[in-house]
Amino acid sequence: MQSLSDKELAQQIIVGNEEAFHVFFNRHRAHVLSFITRRLRDERIAEEIVQDVFIDFLESLRDFRFQCKVKTFLFTIARNKSIDYIRKKKLKTVLFSKFPQFVVEGLARVFLDNNLEKEHLQSKIQNTFAQLPREYVHILRLKYIEGKSVQDIAALLSKTFKSTESQLYRARKAFIAIYNEQT
Numbered sequence: 155m156q157s158l159s160d161k162e163l164a165q166q167i168i169v170g171n172e173e174a175f176h177v178f179f180n181r182h183r184a185h186v187l188s189f190i191t192r193r194l195r196d197e198r199i200a201e202e203i204v205q206d207v208f209i210d211f212l213e214s215l216r217d218f219r220f221q222c223k224v225k226t227f228l229f230t231i232a233r234n235k236s237i238d239y240i241r242k243k244k245l246k247t248v249l250f251s252k253f254p255q256f257v258v259e260g261l262a263r264v265f266l267d268n269n270l271e272k273e274h275l276q277s278k279i280q281n282t283f284a285q286l287p288r289e290y291v292h293i294l295r296l297k298y299i300e301g302k303s304v305q306d307i308a309a310l311l312s313k314t315f316k317s318t319e320s321q322l323y324r325a326r327k328a329f330i331a332i333y334n335e336q337t
Contacts, residue, residue, distance in 0.1 A: 160224035168215055179208060182225065186232050193236040203239060207232045282333045290325035297322060 155177045158166070163181075166174030186207055190200040210231050218227055283291050296302045296310065308318035 161220060164215060164218065164220075164224045167212070175212070182228060183208075186228065189229060189232055190236050193233075194239060199239065203232075203235050207235050210235070278333060278336050281336060282329055285332050286325070286328055289321070290328055293318070293322055294325050294329060 155163070155166075155173055158174070158177070160178065160181075163174045163178045167178060183204060187197075187200055187204050190203050190207070191197050194200050194203070207228070211228055214227075214231065218224075283294075286294075293307060293311070296307045297304070302310070304319050304322065305315060307322070308315045311318060313321070
C-alpha cells in the first residue's frame with residue numbers, strides 16, 4: 155500500500171479500503187497540519203481542523219472527478235476549512251469589539267450558523283435602536299445600513315461635515331452603551 159500513488163489510494167478508499175485511508179492519512183496528516191497551523195497560528199485549533207479536513211475529504215471523495223491531483227483536492231479542503239474558521243473567528247472578534255454591533259447584522263446572515271444566534275443578535279440590535287433617540291437611529295442607518303459617507307449624510311441633513319461627524323460619534327457611543335447593557 156505504501157508504494158501506491160495518491161490517486162491509487164483514493165480509488166481504493168472509494169471502494170472502502172480502510173488500509174488505503176490509513177496510508178493516505180499518515181502520508182498527508184503532518185503536511186496538512188503544518189499548512190493549517192501556518193494559517194491559524196494555533197496548533198491546538200489546527201489539530202481539530204485537520205480531523206474535519208479528512209472527514210470532509212472522505213465524504214467528498216465519491217464526487218471527486220480526478221481532474222486535479224488528489225493532494226490538491228485535499229489541500230483545497232484544508233484551505234477552505236481554515237478560511238471558514240478565520241471568518242467565524244473574525245465575526246466573533248467584531249461581535250465583541252467596541253465597534254457598533256449593528257454593523258455585524260449583514261455579516262451575521264452570512265457567517266452565523268445557528269438561527270438562534272442570528273435571532274438573538276437581531277433582537278439586541280432592534281432593542282438598542284428602540285432605545286436610541288430618533289436622530290441617532292437615522293444617522294446610524296444612513297451610515298452603516300445604507301453605506302453613505304459622512305459628507306453625503308451632511309448634505310442630506312443640511313449640516314456641516316464636522317457637526318455630522320460629531321453627531322455620528324455621539325450616536326455610535328450611545329448605541330454601544332445601550333447595546334452593552336443588554337445581556
